[in-house]
Amino acid sequence: MCLGVPGVIIQISPLTEAGHTAVVDFSGVRREVCLDLVDEPVEVGDHVLVHVGFAIRRIAPEDLAETLAFFASLAAEDLEGLPPPVPPTGERES
Numbered sequence: 001m002c003l004g005v006p007g008v009i010i011q012i013s014p015l016t017e018a019g020h021t022a023v024v025d026f027s028g029v030r031r032e033v034c035l036d037l038v039d040e041p042v043e044v045g046d047h048v049l050v051h052v053g054f055a056i057r058r059i060a061p062e063d064l065a066e067t068l069a070f071f072a073s074l075a076a077e078d079l080e081g082l083p084p085p086v087p088p089t090g091e092r093e094s
Helices: 061-079
Strands: 005-012 021-026 029-034 047-051 054-059
Touching: 005 029, 005 061, 021 047, 029 047, 029 054, 047 061, 054 061
Parallel strands: none
Antiparallel strands: 005 021, 005 047, 021 029, 047 054
C-alpha cells in the first residue's frame, strides 16, 4: 500500500535542470518536493498530495476539508494503544 500525505505549497522554485520543485508544509514540517508529476498546474497556497517526495495530485478546494479530516483521524488512530515513548538514555526520570 502507498500513502500520500497532504501539504500546502508555500514556495515554488524556478525551473532548473532537476525540474520543478516547491517547498511544501506538512503541519509545520517543510520539505522540498518535485512538482513534475502533479496532475494539474499548482501555485502557492494550493494543497497537494505528496508521495515519496513527489506531488502527485492537487487537492481540490472542495475536497480539502474531508481530506485533512481523514488524515487527522488516521494520525489519532495510529497512536491509540501505544505505550508512551521512552526517553533517550541518560534522560530518564528517577
